[in-house]
Amino acid sequence: MSAILAFVTAAILILVGLFRRKRPAAHTDEVLVRRYTHPGHAWARVTEDGDVLVGVDDFAQSLIGSVDSVRLPRLLSRVKQGGIEMRLRHGKRELPIVSPVSGFVTEKNEMVSAHPGLVNSAPYGDGWLFRVRPVNLPLQVRNLMSGRTAQQWQDSVRVQLSKFFSGTPALMYQDGGMIVNDLADRCSDEEWKAITTDFFLADDKAKL
DSSP states (O other): HHHHHHHHHHHHHHHHHHHHHHHHHHHHHHHHHTTOOTTTTTEEETTSSSOOEEEEOHHHHHHHSSSSSEEEOOOTTEBBBBOOOOOOOEEEEEEEESSOOOEEEEEEEEEHHOOTTHHHTTTTTTTTEEEEEESHHHHGGOOOOOHHHHHHHHHHHHHHHHHTTTTGGTTOOTTTTTTTTTTHHHSSSHHHHHHHTTOOOOOOSOOO
């Protein structure tokens, strides 16, 4: 009898251990799909407490080049999905970026204000820009992309950029497919205005 009880106890412990090992993997998958991309090249990552961290994607930071300064919305101000809420500056060029979500700004990344180069070196990490307490996030997520859909869209954007410059990608890309560091400086004022409108959905009529 004692042998049977010991066997049952051991089986239960094994099952509990397997269940505990599987749970972190499921949690990781859930976190991975919590970063979304807006067609205006801003990303949104949902935090554990339900807030949203906002930043710009790799395409945006590559196109503007080395970021000299960052302009962010005021604390406690309300931002609107699709409205211009932040600006990146490089030399004489300024890149307006729309917010990927609507809500209230609860925190700004002071490290980025002091060291704007973080946007270039870690656009998805320490280079995040501000935190938002979202309003009706499930509805807003419908306008965002994630996972493979976001990656395919990024690939199509690169093709569009090639066509924008008369199909001469050699003038835009380095070895390995990276955007040349001074592409923003090579653009005329008219080209830059068209880029911000066509690729970043910024008509420059919004606030900030």
